[in-house]
Amino acid sequence: MTPTIKDVAQKAKVSIATVSLVIHNNEKISYETRMRVNKAIKDLNYHPFRSARGLASRKTGNLAFIVTEDHFLRSEPFYTHIFLGAEFEARQNEYYILLTIIRSDFKQGDRLPRCIVERNVDGIIFAGKVPQDIISCLEKYELPMAFVDYYPPAENYPVVLIDNFSGGMQAVQHLSALGHRHIAFVAGDIQHPSIRDRFQGYKVALENAGLSYSSKMSIIDEAYPARENGYSAAKRLLRDNKNVTAIFSCNDAMAIGVMQFLKESGLRVPEDVSLIGFDDVDAGLSLDPPLSTIGVPKLELGGEVMRLMADMLNNKVKSPKKVLVPVELIKRKSTAEVKIS
Amino acid sequence: MTPTIKDVAQKAKVSIATVSLVIHNNEKISYETRMRVNKAIKDLNYHPFRSARGLASRKTGNLAFIVTEDHFLRSEPFYTHIFLGAEFEARQNEYYILLTIIRSDFKQGDRLPRCIVERNVDGIIFAGKVPQDIISCLEKYELPMAFVDYYPPAENYPVVLIDNFSGGMQAVQHLSALGHRHIAFVAGDIQHPSIRDRFQGYKVALENAGLSYSSKMSIIDEAYPARENGYSAAKRLLRDNKNVTAIFSCNDAMAIGVMQFLKESGLRVPEDVSLIGFDDVDAGLSLDPPLSTIGVPKLELGGEVMRLMADMLNNKVKSPKKVLVPVELIKRKSTAEVKIS
DNA sequence: TGTTTCTATTAAAACGTTTAACTGACGGTT
């Protein structure tokens, strides 16, 4: 049988309470006993039994990472990276993360994630846009909560967000610096806060560059920002705007669809049309030409939210922090100087 | 406070043992009491406390999913998909999966994953090639083990493997059916069982097609099968073999590098050289031209290994099953009829 | 020397389940 705290106590000739105190670095234990106990722990290769700990202390050492299935599957590489970033950081903090995928149409009364109702987590991380109903339902459990890449309206929790506004500006600045004066914007689900901010950045940068914003140059009513919708958005855009020389796509997934349509229409990238995305997903690199984009440090996002969570769990709370993670322009081959015509 | 089994017992006017028996569907409980208890459970919105269960029953409801960091990060989309497949199936079986990333140079004596030493899992799934040392170390914990996409030599555990041999054959059959007679093979780490099997399939299919195998046409000594090594492998291959008209790459990652080199050398795909990969990763789709490949049902692989694990945990063990998951040829645009020269 | 204060350690209760052994009631067999 694997050894228990009792075995350690016996071997070190102390009570089990002392062993427990040593494990928790209680400073009241004398140096000698501490050493004796530590030696016994090592000799026996003792490790406390997680379940027993959980029962006694009500701490499980687990965290829930909640994301909707369409976010996770549709834009998978993106949220997967955030998950991994959190997972790596969690390891440093001695936590395990329970990946919990929910439906994006969650409604009050639906069954809640099992790990939460069974009180098998110490806190909850929400990644991406998540239905308000589940947030309300979970608030009752009084667990620490943190958000990444989404922030519910009118709540007060720690949050890690991408600097989408700045990213949108950088993309447009890059294009206008290349001499483009007819810069279009392509997006889906403009309700989404991230995309709205990118759009804002687009508009402000346009203005800064002395270019006028025209709603005809913005396709913002596609269902969601995925490849196929990029294709159809580009189709609509170019039907009505023959003079477009540059397109800023709200993310790489749509940009891939845009590029596909451009090629099929006989337009060369970047010679005829410059194209820039947002997110820097792997696939952009294998495109021909490789996609210029706004790089988002996804692992970093996950790590940062995990750190915020750890702070809460260690009661270093202060007031809930908001972190804005910077993004960077990545110039590849899909953007170039405008053609003089 | 959240209700406990005691509250339920009180409300239903039975002992806590009866409540527990009802929860576990013990057939000794009469219909009437069962109903009464179930009503109380529902009314109170009672859920058993996972940690307490774990302590009493020694079942945690968790599983470890072990993968090396380089597998997971390098060929990330691949093992991530397997992980997700397992995760989805785990949900059906009421398990949570603890993702556990280890170093690929794990040696006896290194610190073992925390979730295992703290006995916080009921079983272990190994994904991809994993150091023998960690297998040996973990055997001592007497947990059920299963493997996916790798099988340790001389062991006897349930396992789910890709039908790599058949995949290799299919790739080459496809190319030879298109009239190619100079078909090269490109790989890294030929020690790896999966790659070795693909290589075998290549050789056998060559023979079946009446083509002779030449070691000059196989680059099998790259360090690992990643994009950059595909690039260098293609460079070496084409330096020594001007007559190659088709290349079978051991996976898509390398194929991407191969394609990049071909283009840079002024060779057109598929007009001058046909190219086929293996795995069907997302990036292959966005290539220009889209990559023909051998499709591997990654989610399915994960789901299948999870099912094997569930069978073991429910003591439906029988003898350890081996499952071979079939693959399918996906024809896209990177392969075409050989040019008559 | 006796009293107080302080420190290192311990005893014991508590956490919420599971489960083996037990009980009491009832019906059927001798």
Next chain:
DNA sequence: AACCGTCAGTTAAACGTTTTAATAGAAACA
């Protein structure tokens, strides 16, 4: 009428920790 089995449920111990309150012993003080 005594016995036996079966059924439906209960009693109570056990699981391995944490944590609070208690305690013994040493040191400090008068």
